[in-house]
Amino acid sequence: MGRSPCCEKAHTNKGAWTKEEDDRLIAYIRAHGEGCWRSLPKAAGLLRCGKSCRLRWINYLRPDLKRGNFTEEEDELIIKLHSLLGNKWSLIAGRLPGRTDNEIKNYWNTHIRRKLLNRGIDPATHRPVNDNPTSHHTNTNATATTTATAANINNNNSSLDVGTTTTTTISFANATPITHLVKEEVEDEAKHNSDGGDRRKIKNTLPEIQERCPDLNLELRISPPHHHQQQQNNSSSSSSSSSYIQPQIQHVNFHHHHHQQPLKTGGRTSSFPSGTTICFACSLGIENSKECSCTTSLNGTSSSSTGYDFLGLKTGVLDYRSLEMK
DNA sequence: AAGGATATCAACCGCAGAACC
DNA sequence: AGGTTCTGCGGTTGATATCCT
Numbered sequence: 001m002g003r004s005p006c007c008e009k010a011h012t013n014k015g016a017w018t019k020e021e022d023d024r025l026i027a028y029i030r031a032h033g034e035g036c037w038r039s040l041p042k043a044a045g046l047l048r049c050g051k052s053c054r055l056r057w058i059n060y061l062r063p064d065l066k067r068g069n070f071t072e073e074e075d076e077l078i079i080k081l082h083s084l085l086g087n088k089w090s091l092i093a094g095r096l097p098g099r100t101d102n103e104i105k106n107y108w109n110t111h112i113r114r115k116l117l118n119r120g121i122d123p124a125t126h127r128p129v130n131d132n133p134t135s136h137h138t139n140t141n142a143t144a145t146t147t148a149t150a151a152n153i154n155n156n157n158s159s160l161d162v163g164t165t166t167t168t169t170i171s172f173a174n175a176t177p178i179t180h181l182v183k184e185e186v187e188d189e190a191k192h193n194s195d196g197g198d199r200r201k202i203k204n205t206l207p208e209i210q211e212r213c214p215d216l217n218l219e220l221r222i223s224p225p226h227h228h229q230q231q232q233n234n235s236s237s238s239s240s241s242s243s244y245i246q247p248q249i250q251h252v253n254f255h256h257h258h259h260q261q262p263l264k265t266g267g268r269t270s271s272f273p274s275g276t277t278i279c280f281a282c283s284l285g286i287e288n289s290k291e292c293s294c295t296t297s298l299n300g301t302s303s304s305s306t307g308y309d310f311l312g313l314k315t316g317v318l319d320y321r322s323l324e325m326k
Numbered sequence: 327a328a329g330g331a332t333a334t335c336a337a338c339c340g341c342a343g344a345a346c347c
Numbered sequence: 348a349g350g351t352t353c354t355g356c357g358g359t360t361g362a363t364a365t366c367c368t
Contacts, residue, residue: 050353092344
């Protein structure tokens with residue numbers, strides 16, 4: 001597949017941006033909005049390649065960037081997300097409002113890696129440095145892990161047959177040996193929802209999607225698609241592979257040590273046990289998105305103030321249809 | 327004060343999927 | 348269907364700042 005260079009390199013500036021270039025870019029995007037990066041430099045009167053403009057805007061000039069030092073909470077969130085997602089910086093950044101993937105990537109490489117090493121944790125595997133991979137499956141902890149994991153696979157049905165309401169619950173707590181069970185689902189979700197789509201890298205990081213966060217227990221329930229989705233598939237895709245039901249990740253159960261009250265959701269709205277119905281999209285800070293089906297938000301306040309789109313519900317990477325907190 | 331080592335982070339590069347034609 | 352373009356991603360580089368001797 002041939003491709004032309006993204007710009008006339010001979011006529012473009014490189015290196016650090018000047019104040020004037022920044023001003024031009026900001027002014028242009030304010031007037032015309034983002035997008036069409038290839039044609040933007042010329043239209044904005046910049047001697048830069050489109051990619052460079054995009055990067056400058058996204059990583060530095062965007063008005064919603066937070067800047068400043070990372071907080072301890074952000075540190076810990078990055079560590080947890082990295083333990084789940086690996087080097088998927090854009091996904092991690094999607095859960096840290098005001099932070100960019102580049103910023104987080106740099107921060108990881110310069111600060112957090114060292115921080116974890118000082119704690120005796122391998123930043124690549126999130127395991128103790130002296131816990132070599134070959135011994136992992138044979139030590140006593142690993143045995144216990146396997147047992148616990150098996151117990152956590154709560155499969156209501158032995159198969160994923162068409163027409164059944166099979167749900168498989170996978171707990172990420174102690175979930176190392178069952179990584180392969182969710183690997184396919186996450187990869188599928190990621191490849192459908194990742195904007196840039198980079199399966200090459202997803203493959204590289206998926207083996208790391210396993211429990212390394214002792215206080216964040218993520219459970220995935222896998223079951224056939226929702227009824228409405230099947231209808232959608234039937235109507236929109238004449239070449240649907242009806243003999244093959246793509247398993248769906250249905251639930252994420254957050255078992256957080258400090259949050260014992262249940263938050264059960266179903267579809268776009270969720271209900272507290274008391275019967276209070278909340279909008280799932282609102283509860284996750286995406287009340288203005290197309291996912292939002294209500295006009296009110298949790299507790300009458302804009303949940304976007306939380307800023308978090310935890311686990312990709314905004315970006316759609318992990319398009320869980322319901323969320324359950326225990 | 328000098329200069330070498332190390333840390334930081336903005337920017338670049340190449341790749342790959344999506345979208346378009 | 349296949350070629351081309353656009354876009355976004357993660358890895359890497361290199362300029363600058365800071366620290367250390």
